[in-house]
Amino acid sequence: MFGKLQTCQCLQQRQNERRRGELHAKSGLASFRGKTFATFDNTVAGVGVAVGAAQAFAANPDGFLTLVGNPGCGKTHLAQAIGNELQASGFEVVWSTAPDALRLLRSTFDQTSAKPKNSFDEQFELFRKAPILLLDDLGAENATDWGKETLFQLLNERYEYQRPTVITSNLHPNTAEANRRFGMRLCSRLLDAVQGQLVVLSAADYRRRDPMDRLGAA
Secondary structure: OHHHHHHHHHHHHHHHHHHHHHHHHHHOOHHHOOOOOOOOOOOOOOOHHHHHHHHHHHHOOOOEEEEEEOOOOOHHHHHHHHHHHHHHOOOOEEEEEHHHHHHHHHHOOOOOOOOOOOOHHHHHHHHHOOOEEEEEEEOOOOOOHHHHHHHHHHHHHHHHOOOOEEEEEOOOOOOHHHHHHHOHHHHHHHOOOOOEEEEEEOOOOHHHOOHHHOOOOO
């Protein structure tokens, strides 16, 4: 009887490990396993509130969390840490930069490739209905009308259905440049304090810090 129990526990453990491996492979986070809360340098000035918000989101993913700050301040690391922690808890996570997401969606219109692709609707659905979406570097994409409308449709639906979403950007949505690149409608969603939280990281670019201070802030 004890032998059977041990066998079942081992089988369950293997199944759980396989499931975690599958989730990691599909998520886009496979190359970022080392980006965790433990490896993030939370002693750097200007990141404390963001670390707390990221850990709270990882413990209870709900609504939108938007992390804003200069390049190299640590917001991408925190978003990836959220994703890795949620995956370890069994959540399905999808990670992409905003430019890569648009490139992938645009590539579905290319009929010259021999490699079968998802249709636009199928690929859009993967982003739209992902249980957890991590969208990095919003604003780095080309600010075309098509790109702005596509990102608005994607994020607005996730906003309307309150699907947990983490966004990082160098641009605060309450600026003219963000309005130009995102559009006023999306900026309005990101500024909504009822269905989301916006946190500004004031830390300096880790690449410009003293080399001894760089270690956790990529």
